[in-house]
Amino acid sequence: MDIRELLRDKGIVGAGGGGFPTYAKLQQQGIDYYIANGAECEPLLDVSKEIMARFPDKVLKGLNHLKEYTGAKKAVVALKRKYKNAIKSLKEYRESSKLDVELFEMEDFFPAGDEHVTVYEVTGRVVPEGGIPLAVGAIVNNIETLYNVCLAIEEGLPVTDKFITVGGDVPNPITLRVPVGTQIGWLLSFLGIDYKDKVIIDGGPMMGNIVSPDSPITKVTGGLLVFPKNHHAVRQKEYDLDYILKMASIACIQCLYCTLQCPRYLLGHDLQPNKTMQIAGFRLSTGHIKQAFLCCECGLCEAYSCPQQLSPRYVNSIIKKEMAKAGLRYSTERTEFLPREARDWRKVPTGRLKARLKITEYDKHGFLVDGSFVEPPEVTIRTKQHAGAPAVPIVAEGEKVRKGQLIGRVPEDKLGCHVHASIDGTVVKCDNDKIVIRGVDDRWKEQ
Numbered sequence: 001m002d003i004r005e006l007l008r009d010k011g012i013v014g015a016g017g018g019g020f021p022t023y024a025k026l027q028q029q030g031i032d033y034y035i036a037n038g039a040e041c042e043p044l045l046d047v048s049k050e051i052m053a054r055f056p057d058k059v060l061k062g063l064n065h066l067k068e069y070t071g072a073k074k075a076v077v078a079l080k081r082k083y084k085n086a087i088k089s090l091k092e093y094r095e096s097s098k099l100d101v102e103l104f105e106m107e108d109f110f111p112a113g114d115e116h117v118t119v120y121e122v123t124g125r126v127v128p129e130g131g132i133p134l135a136v137g138a139i140v141n142n143i144e145t146l147y148n149v150c151l152a153i154e155e156g157l158p159v160t161d162k163f164i165t166v167g168g169d170v171p172n173p174i175t176l177r178v179p180v181g182t183q184i185g186w187l188l189s190f191l192g193i194d195y196k197d198k199v200i201i202d203g204g205p206m207m208g209n210i211v212s213p214d215s216p217i218t219k220v221t222g223g224l225l226v227f228p229k230n231h232h233a234v235r236q237k238e239y240d241l242d243y244i245l246k247m248a249s250i251a252c253i254q255c256l257y258c259t260l261q262c263p264r265y266l267l268g269h270d271l272q273p274n275k276t277m278q279i280a281g282f283r284l285s286t287g288h289i290k291q292a293f294l295c296c297e298c299g300l301c302e303a304y305s306c307p308q309q310l311s312p313r314y315v316n317s318i319i320k321k322e323m324a325k326a327g328l329r330y331s332t333e334r335t336e337f338l339p340r341e342a343r344d345w346r347k348v349p350t351g352r353l354k355a356r357l358k359i360t361e362y363d364k365h366g367f368l369v370d371g372s373f374v375e376p377p378e379v380t381i382r383t384k385q386h387a388g389a390p391a392v393p394i395v396a397e398g399e400k401v402r403k404g405q406l407i408g409r410v411p412e413d414k415l416g417c418h419v420h421a422s423i424d425g426t427v428v429k430c431d432n433d434k435i436v437i438r439g440v441d442d443r444w445k446e447q
């Protein structure tokens with residue numbers, strides 16, 4: 001089977017949060033760099049580091065398969081210089097396997113893992129405004145995605161599990177592999193974590209979102225961070241649009257810090273968040289507002305740069321949604337992009353960011369433990385865990401399914417990836433949004 005078809009069949013999507021179907025990124029012409037993005041710049045998350053340290057064979061084989069398929073000239077793992085265990089494991093496996101893969105060691109700054117930033121660091125090429133890495137001859141995949149690619153190609157396995165770090169205000173942060181669809185609240189209780197008066201963030205403190213304990217783990221869940229309700233990292237995720245717009249008009253002092261430290265502005269893009277704050281705050285009507293489209297929502301402006309605790313990121317995200325609703329796209333006639341001269345010395349060190357976020361006390365490494373002991377009583381498999389069209393269920397309530405079995409298909413002519421059962425059990429609910437499977441182990445039935 002062709003690799004693109006195989007990856008679609010096995011449900012492989014960007015596991016780092018984007019959820020873009022991996023097969024759809026593959027192109028067989030003009031690729032100079034195939035990049036494994038191991039920068040993992042979100043504080044408190046350890047999934048990529050742990051996978052690289054524990055499964056270097058899977059990561060490098062996955063990367064090499066896609067390098068060969070696309071005809072890329074180089075395969076590169078981009079990761080931070082400080083990830084000593086991961087670097088040691090990758091180098092040892094590279095040595096024994098003789099795979100032709102380069103390691104690119106980055107400094108510890110935020111957001112080193114932003115796709116445009118990683119591509120520039122590795123290749124010296126700036127992805128154009130509104131463009132994707134293919135525009136400069138690069139393809140980028142997350143580390144767990146490449147692990148899944150290896151399992152699919154070498155063992156025929158679909159995506160049924162997700163690696164996550166459980167951290168924040170918990171006694172012992174941990175990284176583990178759990179079945180897709182596991183209920184978040186069940187998992188935290190199972191791990192002995194009291195979350196009742198706390199807030200759970202899916203993903204990192206910078207780009208993650210507050211999530212309900214009733215939600216299931218999906219193929220793109222970045223991690224689960226538990227914080228006290230009034231913690232700084234939580235407060236900045238509870239913005240109210242009217243309040244933010246009012247504050248943009250009365251509290252933005254146009255100091256430009258948000259712009260001068262914005263990673264996309266520093267790459268030479270025409271994104272100036274101080275301008276979007278001014279335009280939005282005073283409800284001005286100007287074409288400049290479209291530059292909000294260039295924002296990657298890394299959150300640096302709100303969490304680090306702004307002395308007035310305003311959120312250009314939030315304003316940009318709202319403008320982007322409104323643009324999408326209106327069918328507007330960003331376009332530019334510029335064809336050449338050069339990073340700003342000040343870029344190198346304006347990079348924000350992750351340590352300073354952690355201090356600003358007031359999370360230094362939670363900064364403990366979550367080592368990977370074998371997650372095979374996590375057996376949820378029930379899983380909820382969402383039919384849309386990826387960019388594109390949802391999968392259409394092909395099972396019915398009452399039907400018995402086995403782990404790895406195909407249970408939802410995306411129509412052939414649509415972008416998207418199929419979904420699979422993540423445990424053995426019986427389908428107890430099935431609709432357009434989800435397929436619920438109750439496990440064969442009924443120890444938990446009464447809960």
Ligand code: SF4
Nearest residue numbers: 252253255256258306
């Ligand atoms: S950093 Fe804050 S106060 Fe300064 S220009 Fe940006 S939004 Fe306004």
Ligand code: SF4
Nearest residue numbers: 262295298299301313
């Ligand atoms: S969130 Fe802020 S700092 Fe990040 S890209 Fe958007 S405007 Fe720039």
